[in-house]
Amino acid sequence: MTCLFCRIVAGEIPAKQVYADDVALAFLDINPWHRGHTLVIPRRHVTDVVSDQAALAEIAPAIQATAELLIGRLGADGINLLSNNGAAAGQEVFHLHVHLIPRFAATGGFAAMAAPDSDIDLDEVYQQISRS
Ligand code: AMP
Numbered sequence: 001m002t003c004l005f006c007r008i009v010a011g012e013i014p015a016k017q018v019y020a021d022d023v024a025l026a027f028l029d030i031n032p033w034h035r036g037h038t039l040v041i042p043r044r045h046v047t048d049v050v051s052d053q054a055a056l057a058e059i060a061p062a063i064q065a066t067a068e069l070l071i072g073r074l075g076a077d078g079i080n081l082l083s084n085n086g087a088a089a090g091q092e093v094f095h096l097h098v099h100l101i102p103r104f105a106a107t108g109g110f111a112a113m114a115a116p117d118s119d120i121d122l123d124e125v126y127q128q129i130s131r132s
Contacts, residue, residue, distance in 0.1 A: 005095035009043050016126040019069060024062030028126055029099065033116040036074045036102040036125055040066055046096040048085040055096055056083075066100055073129045076102035080113050 007013045008027065015027035018038060029037040040063050046055040063081065070076050082099040084091040101113060108115070 003045055003095050004093055005039075005041050005097065006045050009041070016122060018126070018129050019062060019066045021062055021065070024059040026062060026066040026100070028122055028129075030122070032120050032122070032125075033099075033114065034101050034103065034107075035117060035120055036070050036076060036100075036129065037120075038066055038070060038100045038102075039097040040100060041095060041097045047094050048091065048096050049083050050085050052096070056098075059096075059098065063098055063100065069129060070100060070102045073131070074102055074125070075104075077105045078103040080110070082113075 001007055001010065001012070004013065008015045009025060015025075017025060017027045019026035019040075023044075024040055024042055026038050026040045029039050040059055042055050042059050044055075046052040049056050067079050070079060080099070080101040080103060082101065083097065084099075103113070
């Protein structure tokens with residue numbers, strides 16, 4: 001199996017998983033733009049949103065549940081949803097994923113989304129999201 005995200009679904013590669021249901025997984029992005037940057041993916045291999053009519057709708061409940069989690073656990077004030085489709089759009093992993101990028105008040109709106117924060121401690125963020 002060569003697809004990186006299929007290998008995460010199979011448990012062959014570790015990920016900081018924050019949500020799972022029958023059709024989707026959510027895990028922290030290994031290189032976050034902002035605190036709590038999370039990827040939601042379908043369990044089944046789908047290349048992108050454009051190539052599969054059903055996939056985005058299938059993972060919509062997982063996107064909503066993960067967004068609620070990020071707001072509830074991290075105190076996010078908003079979330080950018082982003083899906084890169086095709087290399088020209090910046091897609092690097094060719095297994096459909098939706099980026100959930102938590103945003104916090106007064107940090108510059110949409111224009112500042114792609115200006116990554118530095119010094120994000122993934123373990124600390126994971127603990128805060130995963131606490132029971
Ligand atoms: P994209 O450019 O939309 O294809 O984004 C791919 C994303 O996957 C990037 O934000 C990467 O940081 C992220 N990524 C790559 N490998 C991993 C991994 N092993 N675990 C979590 N996120 C990853």
